[in-house]
Amino acid sequence: MTKNIAMRRDVANEKNHPGGSGSLNRAGRPTRVPSWADDAEAQPSNPGLDRSEPLLFEIGAPEKTGVDFDPCPEPGDEFLGGLGREEDQLGLYGLSEPETLRHYVRLSQQNHAIDLSTYPLGSCTMKHNPRQNEKIARLPGLSDIHPLQPVQTVQGALAVMQELARWLCTLTHMPAVALAPKAGAHGEFCGMLAIKKAIEARGQSETNRRKKILVPKNAHGTNPATAIQCGFNVVEIEANANGHVDLENFDAQLDETIAGLMLTNPNTCGLFEPDIRKIADALHEAGGYFYCDGANFNALAGMVRPGDLGIDAMHINLHKTFSTPHGGGGPGAGPTVLSEALAPYAPLPFVKMEASGELTLVEDETALGAEKSMGRLAAFHGQMGMFTRALAHMMAHGADGLMQMSKDAVLNANYILHHLKPYIRPAFPGYCMHEALFDDKKLKENGVELIDFAKAMIDAGFHPMTTYFPLVVSGAMLIEPTETESRHDLDRFIAAMQSLLEEVSSGKTEKFKAAPVRTAMGRLDETRAARQPILVWQETETT
């Protein structure tokens, strides 16, 4: 172990504090956990900077506002069709600008974020969000334009969409891409609806009988939810002891009712499916279509082209592989690449180049090439703000940089796997791809629940990894560092995990049950939230 890792373990290990010489980080400043951390009574991480913040309705008022308007003539109610309302009836509360800034800045400081430390969430690809992307997305020429302006006034915007489409098709080696889907799940819907329409095109008897979609047990919940939403039936297929699709189980399902397969590759256990080409061929042979969930594309971009593996459709999460920010829950984008078989059913609208070289949008089913389209998925043209960010990320990396991106993502995950497997049990043997999967056997053996361990990671300064997913592994712990973690940050994370796991082995169950203690908010009563739902603020008699 290098000196750096030894120092990190010191920082994480409470036993060395308080007092004493403390330990030094690289910059030479002393780092020590404050003495009160040993206090049984819970304390926030920095009591002098308490960030608890009332609701806007508790500090604001209906009469307050932080926006000044210039004078404007009164409109009268001549044109309001009798629907005009009295003032002050909505029940909104306002704040001045200083109060607004303070309210939201204080709220922000109660949030953890990738900019703060490693966010090892498996299947989420929490990578760095380049700030150039934010600058570019905000150029007025790309953001202050209306979707329905004449197309000749937005040729640059259409060119950005066209270029993104080119990159996505080239990286995946697929002939077509639908840019319309607004998130990964929306892309799944797009792909599955295309499959449904392709089956319908074969005639009534095929439509009536081909209703079966195979979904691995370890699939993300959006997969079966989407299949059902498209009117299909879902049959779960098993994984073998190596974490791959059980080929016998899969083959047994290939009858005349098969519509398709939804497969994530690498799968949610972090493993590439070695028989994927065989699976694709057998599926096509049986008359089914292959939907690939592209959530884990970060392992493959630039290294493997899913189109070579026989897929028919794949959504790509721009907010995962291509760095658009997660923003606390979106917005994302889920452009979906399509095979020759499915391309005719692509949603509207799509960008097309005219003979003149000018770009236009095909928005109507009667237009050439759009006759079989599934129709619109949403209003307007897609998540333009995410297109600019993702394309900037792609262009910055280039083909060579994307190769390195995927390789580093896979290296980082294997580095973590290597250093943690003496402590927790990997779910499957061998190397992993961009994420490492463990089970909680070692925790359970020592009387520690996985959820408690996750909360203790928060006290150690890290967002917990994905827990209890995929469902095929009991007490799953899925760790995805991504390529934007430095060696220093990886070592810091590993040291903290090893230290915590040593505490697990030494039977410190109480510490885990009580965690988190260093956060401003302790564990929250989720049962109560569900049993007595309070989803909006209400005035009480005193307000």
Add this chain to the structure above:
Amino acid sequence: MRYLPLTDEDRFQMLAQIGAGDIREFYEDVPSEYLLDTPIADLPNAQSELAVERWFAGQAARNLDAGKAAFFCGAGAYRHHIPASVDHIIQRSEFLTSYTPYQPEISQGSLQALFEFQTQVARLTGMDLANASMYDGATAAAEAVLMACRLTRRNKVLLSRNLHPHYAQACKTLGQAQDIEFVTLPAEIEGEAIGQILAHIDQELACLVMQNPDFFGHLRDLSPLSKAVHKVKALLVGVVTEIVSSGLIKTPGEMGADIVAAEGQSLGVGLQFGGPHVGLLSCRNERSFLRQLPGRLCGETVDVRGQRGFVLTLSTREQHIRRGKATSNICTNSGLMALAFSIHASLLGEKGVREMACQSHARTVQLHKALEPIKAVKIWNTSFFNEFSLRLPTGAAQLVDQLSEEGILAGVPVARLLPGHGFEKDLLVACTERTTQVEIETFAKMLQKVLA
């Protein structure tokens, strides 16, 4: 490469510790014929920040942005003024780069903001509760339709003839996958006749979807329709594409809607060439509604120390818990745009929303007064909030093209959204509080000149 922190030395040492010779060994499960040896030839290699910036600046320069023109486009996306604070706050690392708040102890910022957002959305739509956002107004409407079908256990849906065409199409695309029968009557630019709607309300109806202000800008009291629909135990889904209208006219909730699907883009988000926007979905407070509401929900609770806090709740409706039986497959929604919406709404407050609505309407009244004297132009609307439709003596698309060369973005030709239905000479024009008297006069003058 500026986004990749590992050095060659790091990689070498890490591989040595793992006991592997090359990173490609980790790809051992990939059949060798599919593992690329060299970078994909058809794509350029890495570029500097400067080079990437240059390319995008070049593309941006080819577009006529709204700030450089007299701007009158609407049709579901409106250009209001967004205070500088909004964009500043959403760019804070803790908001921009955080994940979905699944670990509530370290996500109270996002969660509390969501709780405030839900409250604001409920109040702006006149409903009891709202979810944590949808992708946009159109997909919110589509999900509202599915929700109504589940609640009533019926599958016939009546779409208002004057529903935004994109919304109607999104409803149909989502609904077709579930054998929902849609009844749509042809759009009516003069304003929708209530009689035809009433004729289709029967015991098989799951819901009626009504937009107000409608696609052509007309205002209508939804109360009589709400009564008719409730008589047959069906539901009224109200749609709003311009949420600022709630500042001046009755909300769908006040007029008897059961579910409201709206677009929130007017507040905090901007045009963005159509996305990302933010879908708003709200409903009445009934147990059955709550169980069928799709999307994320943030609820209030307490922590172990007795402090008030917020968590994502009622997750048994959602895909990550219920999988195939979920109310929707939605996962990632529009979190950061919901925050932007909420910040803008907080800055505005009751008075600000009212004033923004008044001024948007006032400018549109001015535009109406400026265009009315032009004999060649016929205005269809007797009522409107900030958008109305007019009939020109000539093709609307060609006129808009011509005026765009004069620095006027003259509105949206109706036929762009409703091709082949006889609307080729009709134009939708919209104003907001940003529209100036000078712009209005310039538009009227140019229009008069071109039509002469």
